[in-house]
Amino acid sequence: MPSQYVADTVAQLAQSPIRAMTLRCTELGGVNLGQGICDTPPPSGLVTGIGPAAEAGHNAYTRYDGIDRLRRVLADKLRAYNGIDADPEHEIIVTQGSTGAFTVAMNALLNPGDRVILLEPYYGYHLNLLRVAGLTPVFVPLSNEGLQLDAEALEAQAAGAKALVLNTPGNPSGRVFTAAEMNTIADICKRHDLLCITDEIYEYFLFDDHRHISMATLPGMRERTVTMGGYSKTFSITGWRLGYLTAPRALAEPMGLVNDLYYVCAPSIVQHAVADTIDRLDQTFYQRLASDHEGRRDRFCAALHKAGLEPVIPEGAYYVLADVSRLGFDHAQDAAMHILEQAGVAGVPGSAFWQGAEGERWIRFCFGKDDPTLDRAIEQLAIARL
Ligand SMILES: Cc1ncc(COP(=O)(O)O)c(C=O)c1O
Structure with a gap:
C-alpha cells in the first residue's frame, strides 16, 4: 500500500x-x-582516457548542453552515419544517457494528459517515464507474427495523439524498421501532426543486411523529430551515463533548459573521454x-x-x-x-x-x-x- x-x-x-x-x-x-x-x-583507450581527463582539470560543471568538442564530434557522426545535419551550437544536447534525453523530451515538449503512442512491445522505461510525466500512453501493437508495423492500428490511434515514440533497432522486438515501415510512420506523423521521439541507442547493432534509418532524414520529418542516442551500449559503458539528443533549434532550446534543471550537465570527464574515443575509432x-x-x-x-x-x-x-x-x-x-x-x-x-x-x-x-x-x-x- x-x-x-x-x-x-x-x-x-x-x-x-x-x-x-x-x-x-x-x-x-x-x-x-x-x-x-x-x-x-x-573500446581500448576509453577507460584509460578518464584519468587524464580528470588530471587535466575537467572536473567542474560543463555547459548544460555538453562540451564543445563532444557536440562537434557528435555533429560529424550524425552527418556521416545518420544523415542528419545538426548545428552543434544549437541543435545537439549531451544528456545523462539516452534515458536523460527521453526524460527531457517528455517534460519539455509535452503537457500532462497528452496522448503518446507507444508501439507494443515497448521498452518499459519509455512507458514508465511518460507516466511519471503525467502523459497518457496509447498502445499500438506490432503484428503477432513477425512483429511488423500494423499501419491500420497506428492510423486508428493517431487522431488525438500528440506524439509517437519510436525505437529502432528495437528493444525487445529486435526489429529494424524497413524503409517502407518508416515511410508509413512518417506519413501518419505528418498527417496527424505528431511529434516523433526516436530512440536510436542500438543504431550500430545491425545484423544481416539490415540498415539503420533515422526518422529525421525522411522528408518533412526533421522539424517534428527528436533523435536520441547514446554510448551506453555502443561502448559498453551503461554506468557512465552519456547520451545525446538532436532536434531543430526551436525544440532543442526548451529541452536544453529542462536538461539544465534536471541534470545540470552530463559527467564532465566522461564527455571528454567519449569525445576522444568517437574521434579516434574508425568504421x-x-x-x-x-x-x-x-x-x-x-x-x-x-x-x-x-x-x-x-x-x-x-x-x-x-x-x-x-x-x-x-x-x-x-x-x-x-x-x-x-x-x-x-x-x-x-x-x-x-x-x-x-x-x-x-x-x-x-x-x-x-x-x-x-x-x-x-x-x-x-x-x-x-x-x-x-
Ligand atoms: C531502448 C533503450 N533505450 C534506452 C536505454 C538506456 O540507455 P541509456 O543507458 O543511454 O540511458 C536502453 C537500455 O536498456 C534501451 O534498451
Missing part, C-alpha cells in the same frame, strides 16, 4: 519483474540474461561490434530453437523474444521462473513489454554478453528438461 505522500503518477507504477528474476537468479547461481547490461569490454570498430553480436545472436537463437523456445530472429539490438507457449504456462512470469529453475538461465517475462495477453507468450533474453557467459547459458539450455 503506497503512502499518501507518494505522487499518483508514481504510485501507479508496477514493480519491475526483472528485479524478482534477478534475485532468484542470484540465489540459484544462474546466468542472468534478463537485464540489458552488456558486459563486453569498452571497423562499428562493423566488428555488429558482426560480433550477429555471431552471438546466431549461437543463442540456435540454442533457443533446440530447446523448443522458438525465437523471433532479431534484425538488430541485442535481445531476442522466445515463444514459450509450448511450456503450457498461463503466465510468462511462471514460464520464466520454470526456465530459470530448470536451465539456470534468467529472462524477462513478455508481460513487461505488452499490456495484454500477447505478452504471456514471450520471454526476452539479452545476448549482449561476453562469450563465456553466453556459452554457459547455451550449454545449460542444451541439457535442461523444459
